[in-house]
Amino acid sequence: MHYRQLNRTVAITTGLIMCAVYVLYTFHACLLSGINRSIKQTAAVTMASSTIAITTSAAPAPLPQVRILGSIVRIVPLVDDMTLKQPATTLRLLAPNTTDASPKYRFLRQQGLRPSRHLPDALIIGVKKSGTRALLEFIRLHPDVRAAGCEVHFFDRHYAKGLAWYRHHMPPTIEGQITMEKTPSYFITREAPRRVRHMNPATKLLVVVRDPVTRAISDYTQAKSKKRDMKRFEELAFTNGSTGGVVDTSWGPVRIGVYAKYLERWLEHFPPAQLLFVSGERLIADPAVEMGRVQDFLGLKRVVNEKHFYFNSTKGFPCLLKSEERSSPHCLGKTKGRNHPRIDGVAIDRLREFYRPFNQKFYHLTGINFGWP
Numbered sequence: 001m002h003y004r005q006l007n008r009t010v011a012i013t014t015g016l017i018m019c020a021v022y023v024l025y026t027f028h029a030c031l032l033s034g035i036n037r038s039i040k041q042t043a044a045v046t047m048a049s050s051t052i053a054i055t056t057s058a059a060p061a062p063l064p065q066v067r068i069l070g071s072i073v074r075i076v077p078l079v080d081d082m083t084l085k086q087p088a089t090t091l092r093l094l095a096p097n098t099t100d101a102s103p104k105y106r107f108l109r110q111q112g113l114r115p116s117r118h119l120p121d122a123l124i125i126g127v128k129k130s131g132t133r134a135l136l137e138f139i140r141l142h143p144d145v146r147a148a149g150c151e152v153h154f155f156d157r158h159y160a161k162g163l164a165w166y167r168h169h170m171p172p173t174i175e176g177q178i179t180m181e182k183t184p185s186y187f188i189t190r191e192a193p194r195r196v197r198h199m200n201p202a203t204k205l206l207v208v209v210r211d212p213v214t215r216a217i218s219d220y221t222q223a224k225s226k227k228r229d230m231k232r233f234e235e236l237a238f239t240n241g242s243t244g245g246v247v248d249t250s251w252g253p254v255r256i257g258v259y260a261k262y263l264e265r266w267l268e269h270f271p272p273a274q275l276l277f278v279s280g281e282r283l284i285a286d287p288a289v290e291m292g293r294v295q296d297f298l299g300l301k302r303v304v305n306e307k308h309f310y311f312n313s314t315k316g317f318p319c320l321l322k323s324e325e326r327s328s329p330h331c332l333g334k335t336k337g338r339n340h341p342r343i344d345g346v347a348i349d350r351l352r353e354f355y356r357p358f359n360q361k362f363y364h365l366t367g368i369n370f371g372w373p
């Protein structure tokens with residue numbers, strides 16, 4: 001009897017102990033998971049509210065502590081988010097308000113480099129229809145160059161909008177990259193040299209030039225593509241509408257080819273060493289060589305070379321194997337490399353004669369013989 005009572009007491013005590021252990025275990029598990037959940041939520045709110053909240057706390061916040069059944073327990077957050085471990089600058093750069101999504105740019109952001117917009121260091125100022133787009137697209141292959149995609153026309157049309165407006169039209173760059181823009185009409189804009197110098201007297205100026213006769217025909221071809229009923233080239237290039245008349249210098253396509261006249265204005269405001277003259281003909285015949293000169297002038301490592309180009313025999317022009325925007329081979333658009341209309345040989349000869357003294361003067365001013373016929 002005494003023995004049976006003892007057994008029962010042991011069984012009851014054991015049962016009570018097990019119950020107590022179970023209750024304590026359940027209590028602890030609930031408590032811990034509750035704390036863990038609240039930590040996760042706090043971290044998520046902190047992340048979502050702004051990156052600044054994370055970036056401004058330079059010293060790491062002390063880990064929260066709780067007292068559980070007399071023991072001090074440090075709560076380690078179980079937030080599975082690697083971004084929390086990244087440096088503050090990286091987090092700021094990953095913020096969604098950064099707009100430039102080009103692959104090159106994304107890569108720079110991942111490196112923790114902070115981009116900002118700057119006024120141009122170098123400008124392609126002209127000359128219209130000489131290969132300015134080709135030059136811009138080719139130099140943009142360089143990782144240290146970023147350029148505005150469109151012609152901004154600040155120094156001719158939008159000058160009143162101010163330099164802040166102009167800067168806003170520039171792409172973001174990081175330290176060491178140069179900012180560029182091309183607007184071919186700057187070359188012939190009377191106020192442009194003074195305005196550019198006012199912006200920055202150290203601005204580097206690139207001028208692409210091409211045989212002025214071919215350039216005039218190219219200019220005419222472009223105008224005719226927009227206005228089908230345009231008169232013939234020969235009618236517009238001479239005062240009485242035929243090659244019997246004098247060359248009509250009031251007609252834009254002819255006037256622009258008098259390069260020496262416009263260059264003299266630029267030389268009143270900039271030393272010759274700040275201008276580089278790029279041959280439009282050589283940019284087609286041997287783009288890599290011409291791009292070597294351009295990179296030297298801009299103080300860049302020669303990165304753009306013959307490996308970037310291939311000659312597209314259908315288009316009749318050098319094209320790019322890849323570029324900032326596209327990784328597949330491509331040529332410039334349809335408006336570059338148009339077929340020119342056939343022009344009367346007498347008109348061509350008359351124009352060549354007309355330009356010859358101006359070309360000689362241009363060769364003299366630049367120190368380069370471009371070899372135009």
Ligand SMILES: Nc1ncnc2c1ncn2[C@@H]1O[C@H](COP(=O)(O)OS(=O)(=O)O)[C@@H](OP(=O)(O)O)[C@H]1O
Nearest residue numbers: 128129130131132133134218317318332336337338
């Ligand atoms: N690689 C390549 N592909 C196509 N076209 C090329 C190239 N390199 C130079 N060119 C010549 O560029 C001429 C157009 O010059 P621009 O870009 O300065 O024209 S514009 O002033 O911006 O309208 C354009 O003139 P057109 O041939 O009359 O169309 C071309 O002769």
